[in-house]
Amino acid sequence: MPVPSHVDVIPRSLLRDNAYHSIRDAIVNGTLEPGERLNDADLARWLGVSRTPVREALTRLEEAGLVQTKPGRYTMVSPLDVRSARAAQSVTAAMHELAVREAVPRLTPNEIDAMRAANKRFAAALRAGDVDAAIASDDEFHGVAVTASANAAVRTVLEQFTPVLRRLERLRFASLSGRDSVALHDRIVDLCAAGDVEGAARAARDNWMSLDALFEPEP
Numbered sequence: 001m002p003v004p005s006h007v008d009v010i011p012r013s014l015l016r017d018n019a020y021h022s023i024r025d026a027i028v029n030g031t032l033e034p035g036e037r038l039n040d041a042d043l044a045r046w047l048g049v050s051r052t053p054v055r056e057a058l059t060r061l062e063e064a065g066l067v068q069t070k071p072g073r074y075t076m077v078s079p080l081d082v083r084s085a086r087a088a089q090s091v092t093a094a095m096h097e098l099a100v101r102e103a104v105p106r107l108t109p110n111e112i113d114a115m116r117a118a119n120k121r122f123a124a125a126l127r128a129g130d131v132d133a134a135i136a137s138d139d140e141f142h143g144v145a146v147t148a149s150a151n152a153a154v155r156t157v158l159e160q161f162t163p164v165l166r167r168l169e170r171l172r173f174a175s176l177s178g179r180d181s182v183a184l185h186d187r188i189v190d191l192c193a194a195g196d197v198e199g200a201a202r203a204a205r206d207n208w209m210s211l212d213a214l215f216e217p218e219p
Helices: 012-028 040-047 051-063 082-106 109-128 131-149 152-171 178-193 197-209 211-215
Strands: 067-070 074-077
Touching: 012 040, 012 051, 012 152, 040 051, 051 067, 082 131, 082 152, 082 178, 082 197, 082 211, 109 131, 109 178, 131 152, 131 178, 152 211, 178 197, 197 211
Parallel strands: none
Antiparallel strands: 067 074
């Protein structure tokens, strides 16, 4: 087969989004550590893109509170800030409460089953001490209701604020009570299955507001 004569150009918006998600994930998972200086040329080489989408991604990350910039001097990964994390917790809890309230009347039996299956994977990951798998399963669990809510505004807000919480969760994972989280998930599913809109919504909010261990001083 001959090599095509035309070149498919990746849309700039996709390059920007890919750069944003890659750098964000590296900050959240600790690959890029709090206080680490960021060089857009180095990041561009790592991602295989030009410096423009990297700079645009860094601007978005600064708006999300994950990056700090002093023009002409430095760009760095934001230090951990408990006050910002508490604010993110309140917003995230409110958004999940809204998502569940709007999702419950629409949830199908298959979606309920998907939530139960995700929680089983979450529990297994906690037992194994697998942080990545636990957070992925937790995202999957809550994502069922977010998707079912069909509320784009909720998804947009969560996209901005959840990473701030996830970052702290990863660094202080051992301080969390996994058993409590699994039980809270079970309660959310049971209430959703029963069609209890307000009960499920409150349980979803309680789940996210239960992360107070994240904000306790480390020993």
